[in-house]
Amino acid sequence: MDKHNEQMEFDERFDQNLIEDHEYDNIRELDNPAPFWLMGLFYLSVLFSIFYGAYYFWIGIGELQTAEYKSEIAAAEINSKKQASSAFDESNISLYHDEANLAAGAELFATKTCVTCHGTKGEGNAIGPNMTDEYWIHGNTPEQLYQVVKNGVPEKGMTPFKGQLSEKQIVQVISFLLIKLQGTTPENAKAPQGEKLGFYSASQSEVKEPNDSTLQ
Amino acid sequence: MELQKFYYDNKIVKQFAYATMLWGIVGMLVGLVIALQLAFPIFNFDFQYTTFGRVRPVHTNAIIFAFVGNAIFTGVYYSMQRLLKTRMYSDLLSKIHFWGWQLIIVLAAVTLLAGYTMSKEYAELEWPIDILIAIIWVVFGINMIGTMIVRREQHIYVAIWFYLASFLAVAILHIGNSIEIPVSFLKSYPVYAGVQDALVQWWYGHNAVAFFLTTPFLGLMYYFLPKAANRPVYSYKLSILHFWALIFIYMWAGPHHLLYQALPDWAQALGTTFSIMLIAPSWGGMMNGLLTLRGAWDKVRDSAILKFMVVAVTAYGMATFEGPMLSLKNVNALSHFTDWTIAHVHIGGMGWNGFLTFGMLYWLLPKIFNTKLFSQKLANAHFWIATLGMLMYSVPLYWAGFTQTLMWKEFNADGFLAYPNFLSTVTQILPMYMTRVVGGIFYFTGAILMVYNLIKTVNSGNIINNEEVEAPARAVLQASKLDGESTHRWLERKPVRFAVLTLIAVVIGGAIEIIPVIVVKSNIPSIQSVQPYTPLELEGRDIYVREGCYTCHSQMVRPFRSETERYGDYSKEGEFVYDHPFQWGSKRTGPDLARSGVVTGKMYKSATWHYNHFMDPRSMSPESIMPKYPWFAKQTLDISSLKRKIEVMQSLGVPYPEGYAEKAEAELIAQAEKIAAELKASGIEIAADKEMIAVIAYLHRLGKDISTAEVNP
Numbered sequence: 001m002d003k004h005n006e007q008m009e010f011d012e013r014f015d016q017n018l019i020e021d022h023e024y025d026n027i028r029e030l031d032n033p034a035p036f037w038l039m040g041l042f043y044l045s046v047l048f049s050i051f052y053g054a055y056y057f058w059i060g061i062g063e064l065q066t067a068e069y070k071s072e073i074a075a076a077e078i079n080s081k082k083q084a085s086s087a088f089d090e091s092n093i094s095l096y097h098d099e100a101n102l103a104a105g106a107e108l109f110a111t112k113t114c115v116t117c118h119g120t121k122g123e124g125n126a127i128g129p130n131m132t133d134e135y136w137i138h139g140n141t142p143e144q145l146y147q148v149v150k151n152g153v154p155e156k157g158m159t160p161f162k163g164q165l166s167e168k169q170i171v172q173v174i175s176f177l178l179i180k181l182q183g184t185t186p187e188n189a190k191a192p193q194g195e196k197l198g199f200y201s202a203s204q205s206e207v208k209e210p211n212d213s214t215l216q
Numbered sequence: 217m218e219l220q221k222f223y224y225d226n227k228i229v230k231q232f233a234y235a236t237m238l239w240g241i242v243g244m245l246v247g248l249v250i251a252l253q254l255a256f257p258i259f260n261f262d263f264q265y266t267t268f269g270r271v272r273p274v275h276t277n278a279i280i281f282a283f284v285g286n287a288i289f290t291g292v293y294y295s296m297q298r299l300l301k302t303r304m305y306s307d308l309l310s311k312i313h314f315w316g317w318q319l320i321i322v323l324a325a326v327t328l329l330a331g332y333t334m335s336k337e338y339a340e341l342e343w344p345i346d347i348l349i350a351i352i353w354v355v356f357g358i359n360m361i362g363t364m365i366v367r368r369e370q371h372i373y374v375a376i377w378f379y380l381a382s383f384l385a386v387a388i389l390h391i392g393n394s395i396e397i398p399v400s401f402l403k404s405y406p407v408y409a410g411v412q413d414a415l416v417q418w419w420y421g422h423n424a425v426a427f428f429l430t431t432p433f434l435g436l437m438y439y440f441l442p443k444a445a446n447r448p449v450y451s452y453k454l455s456i457l458h459f460w461a462l463i464f465i466y467m468w469a470g471p472h473h474l475l476y477q478a479l480p481d482w483a484q485a486l487g488t489t490f491s492i493m494l495i496a497p498s499w500g501g502m503m504n505g506l507l508t509l510r511g512a513w514d515k516v517r518d519s520a521i522l523k524f525m526v527v528a529v530t531a532y533g534m535a536t537f538e539g540p541m542l543s544l545k546n547v548n549a550l551s552h553f554t555d556w557t558i559a560h561v562h563i564g565g566m567g568w569n570g571f572l573t574f575g576m577l578y579w580l581l582p583k584i585f586n587t588k589l590f591s592q593k594l595a596n597a598h599f600w601i602a603t604l605g606m607l608m609y610s611v612p613l614y615w616a617g618f619t620q621t622l623m624w625k626e627f628n629a630d631g632f633l634a635y636p637n638f639l640s641t642v643t644q645i646l647p648m649y650m651t652r653v654v655g656g657i658f659y660f661t662g663a664i665l666m667v668y669n670l671i672k673t674v675n676s677g678n679i680i681n682n683e684e685v686e687a688p689a690r691a692v693l694q695a696s697k698l699d700g701e702s703t704h705r706w707l708e709r710k711p712v713r714f715a716v717l718t719l720i721a722v723v724i725g726g727a728i729e730i731i732p733v734i735v736v737k738s739n740i741p742s743i744q745s746v747q748p749y750t751p752l753e754l755e756g757r758d759i760y761v762r763e764g765c766y767t768c769h770s771q772m773v774r775p776f777r778s779e780t781e782r783y784g785d786y787s788k789e790g791e792f793v794y795d796h797p798f799q800w801g802s803k804r805t806g807p808d809l810a811r812s813g814v815v816t817g818k819m820y821k822s823a824t825w826h827y828n829h830f831m832d833p834r835s836m837s838p839e840s841i842m843p844k845y846p847w848f849a850k851q852t853l854d855i856s857s858l859k860r861k862i863e864v865m866q867s868l869g870v871p872y873p874e875g876y877a878e879k880a881e882a883e884l885i886a887q888a889e890k891i892a893a894e895l896k897a898s899g900i901e902i903a904a905d906k907e908m909i910a911v912i913a914y915l916h917r918l919g920k921d922i923s924t925a926e927v928n929p
Contacts, residue, residue: 009446011511019452024373025298027439028448034457035503042461042496049489056485064481069775069786076777080631113637116836117825126828126898127836154815157822163781164636164818 088167093142095175105176108169117157122181124190127157131177132184137194145174220368220689223682224297226584228310230679232290233581235318236573237667239286243278244660250275251656253843254805255649257834260843265329267843269764273340274328279565280338280428282321287573288432289317289356292379294580295439296360299376301369301687305362309355316352320345331762332402335797336417338424339393343404346394353390357383364711368687371708374455378435380715381463385427385722392726393420397864400857403758405864410792411478412734414800419470419726426466429564430532433572434462434501437529440576441505444521450507456704458500460721465494467725472543475552476774477800478789480739483729484545490725491543498536505529520595524575527603531567535560550625553770553804555645556617559610566606566659574598574666581670587677594669598662605658608651616648625778633781638807643839743790746921748870749914751884754861755853756914759907760799763845770801771810771918783819784811784919791922794870806842813920823891824898826912848908853888855881887913
């Protein structure tokens with residue numbers, strides 16, 4: 001007839017076990033077994049599943065996700081306790097005056113999202129207040145700034161940074177604010193908010209070393 | 217025996233083949249656009265109909281249902297007639313199927329861009345289109361089963377088993393996942409909420425991959441590969457084994473999309489273990505394909521068609537190995553929500569579906585036009601450029617996935633997240649997003665070459681619309697088993713029985729997972745403080761759905777320290793009981809939003825911040841890749857179906873007090889005015905009836921109920 005009845009080619013190396021009556025539009029089938037390694041793989045995967053069930057449920061050695069989470073947190077807490085301090089006093093903060101720490105503060109201001117709400121030069125924007133003027137909503141002492149940055153003013157849109165910045169980092173960033181940024185006159189500065197408290201006059205008192213650990 | 221004369225319908229094959237090419241090009245082009253949008257947000261065109269959240273579903277739907285769908289039908293209509301030695305059962309049904317499907321595609325593209333969406337991935341279409349899909353699908357099914365009944369061939373070949381299973385499973389999946397109650401002509405709420413909705417959705421989503429992208433293509437492989445290589449199928453026994461194992465096991469694996477999320481542990485474990493058990497059955501298909509090429513490898517070197525098929529089958533093998541690996545909890549903890557998943561699906565989509573389709577089109581169009589392929593050289597060029605494109609697409613995305621997940625999880629020595637600013641982890645992978653665009657352009661160029669080559673081919677031949685053939689009628693055999701006939705062989709000549717068994721095999725898995733989650737209360741421990749959304753929040757939520765925010769944002773904090781540190785408390789099952797539909801998302805291009813309303817939390821942003829951010833995300837963070845939504849401030853919130861929405865929610869068991877639908881509007885206005893006043897206090901003038909207000913209200917609700925709550929099991 002026509003080309004539809006062409007026979008499939010026969011290769012004597014491979015096609016000895018053609019199945020007799022299996023022919024569909026000239027497609028033939030061979031009577032080979034499934035590869036034994038593939039069958040092995042399948043049985044192994046079934047075995048894996050049984051062990052998996054046993055491990056997590058029937059014997060219950062494996063931690064389910066909530067338990068696993070608790071362990072992870074517990075491990076992290078042990079770690080942070082090791083470093084925790086008692087020395088740091090939030091009610092009596094001395095700023096950094098050395099360039100290294102001030103630069104670290106500037107870096108934090110730029111990278112820890114402060115700039116998105118306070119402007120790249122601290123000029124303020126639609127969200128957060130100007131950081132360069134003499135006006136303050138929450139006060140201009142290091143202790144007051146420290147509290148604002150640590151606990152935030154969430155309902156007004158100022159993020160709490162206690163889980164994101166260490167004590168030392170907070171002091172670095174507020175040192176940068178009060179010593180470097182204050183009194184600069186960036187373009188597009190936002191109108192004053194809060195009370196006019198004047199520029200913070202850096203006390204030259206002895207610089208204490210704040211402890212570098214989480215405040216939770 | 218007397219030969220009967222009849223004709224194969226090639227015209228329908230031709231039509232589906234043209235549609236495949238057309239939608240393939242469109243779908244890939246849309247893919248390029250969204251790839252560009254992620255690399256350069258300017259490609260959102262500041263136009264609400266072309267923002268990423270709306271265009272991405274157009275890409276996924278176009279590729280899956282338009283490109284791959286039409287490819288399936290091309291191959292099925294071509295091979296089924298020949299394998300069963302008969303014309304299709306009904307030309308009319310074929311025609312309805314063809315035009316109906318193209319209509320669905322057009323409607324899908326238009327409604328998705330217009331913002332009508334269910335927000336359930338690959339099932340986004342709204343209820344009237346869902347119904348149309350069901351009808352057209354059944355038309356296809358009747359045509360298919362009718363053809364089987366009037367067949368001249370005694371037994372049905374393995375390709376047909378796969379077609380049959382695909383038809384049945386997709387029907388169940390589509391209907392099961394689309395049970396929704398209309399609130400208006402193009403808006404509805406799914407009957408399932410939260411955890412249940414997520415489970416049903418991923419039972420569907422995973423098995424759409426299985427029964428739309430995999431089993432029909434295995435059927436195509438079983439026809440076109442032996443044909444193109446002119447070699448017998450390696451193992452009939454393997455065909456039987458992997459067919460039944462595959463269709464049975466696949467249906468259980470859905471929960472692997474929800475690992476470490478708010479889903480009972482037992483269901484997650486089923487997802488993991490059944491995924492692992494899928495490796496061998498999947499590889500059964502790959503091995504049967506590759507081993508069929510024994511004795512034909514020399515041809516592979518010369519034939520672009522065989523090269524496409526070999527890479528397709530290999531990509532299938534890779535994707536079906538990677539899939540189970542991604543289903544292991546510890547791997548998934550890293551891969552989920554990242555571009556790793558996107559890379560994974562493109563190995564399957566571009567490699568397996570794309571390449572097999574290309575090979576099939578190159579093989580089949582010259583046949584029905586009674587001519588030769590215009591240029592083997594061009595086809596070879598297509599092969600190489602597409603292979604290169606696939607690599608340049610996926611390798612950078614794997615890299616992006618690893619990089620970002622490691623950044624998300626890294627803590628510094630002080631116990632803080634090393635990259636607390638989510639955006640810095642996005643900026644880091646932007647170069648990979650750009651490379652991915654180049655890979656996409658390569659792959660797309662290849663497809664253009666193919667279309668050109670095939671147009672030339674078609675022009676050089678003449679379509680044989682009705683191809684004359686002769687075959688004897690089917691002998692009538694006794695219904696019971698013949699002497700020496702194996703049970704399976706007997707089943708192969710009893711298609712209805714075959715279909716019933718297939719049906720049983722595919723329902724079991726889903727039923728065992730879904731029914732307990734719906735029926736057994738303890739699977740979703742309730743949380744007292746979780747209340748229904750206020751009318752304003754509900755409307756805001758519907759805008760969130762409309763804009764496809766879920767394509768970039770998850771609302772699912774997994775129980776990892778790296779996530780609870782970044783976002784807040786991990787998500788609990790009981791939080792989502794009023795969420796029709798759920799919004800957990802599957803990809804974090806932006807940060808998780810599940811805790812955006814926890815005032816003392818890390819994610820809380822003031823109304824002013826949200827306002828400015830929606831007006832232009834880059835005013836808040838210059839490197840943001842989120843689209844702008846300035847029209848939120850202009851467009852008036854449409855509350856015309858608010859009353860109906862509340863009533864539908866009530867009918868779904870959301871405990872709004874009786875008669876609440878009447879009061880809803882007043883409450884909505886009161887809440888909106890409060891927010892507008894708050895914005896005004898910060899110097900932002902906006903009327904209370906704008907969409908912006910509703911979206912902010914919704915964001916400020918997220919996670920709020922649970923921020924002080926206790927879980928009561």
